[in-house]
Amino acid sequence: MIPGIFQLQAHPVVNAGPDDYICSNVTQFQLNGVGNNYNAANIQWTISGGDGFLSNPNIFNPVYFAGPIDLSTTDRNITFTLTLEGVGVCSGTFVNDQIILKIDPTPISNAGPDDEICGQRPYQLNANAQFQNTIHGLPQVMELSVTQIH
Helix, strand or coil: CCCCCCCCCCCCEECCCCCCECCCCCCECCCCCCEEEEEEEEEEEEECCCCCCCCCCCCCCCCCCCHHHHCCCCCCCEEEEEEEEEEEEHHEEEEEEEEEEEECCCCEECCCCCCCCEEEEEECCCCCCEECCCCCHHHHHCCCCCCCCC
């Protein structure tokens, strides 16, 4: 038996972070990837499905600047992939992880026009909304303004 050298190197590990959701009034998103046993010179974020850009695709925590299509499209899903390369005997071994960022237009609500009523007459509100899941009306939070006329 010939004696030899056996070299063991830990496999690279990557985590791109959790999936997330923002509204279109938020134009920047901070990515927060982490890794172990990787080549610091080979950190790479890539984007699929977005028209924005990253502040620096070669660091763990770049900022994504959403593009105009990202901010105006309903149910926009952007996939970010973080890829790392191993070190030592694991050089040339690449691992990756993905997160999905969902962007939706900011909900818009309108309770209707200002108006006046006299006494206890019923009043029909004409509320509308855009980019919402549901509309809830809470009568106890209606703002009333009373002016006494002499």
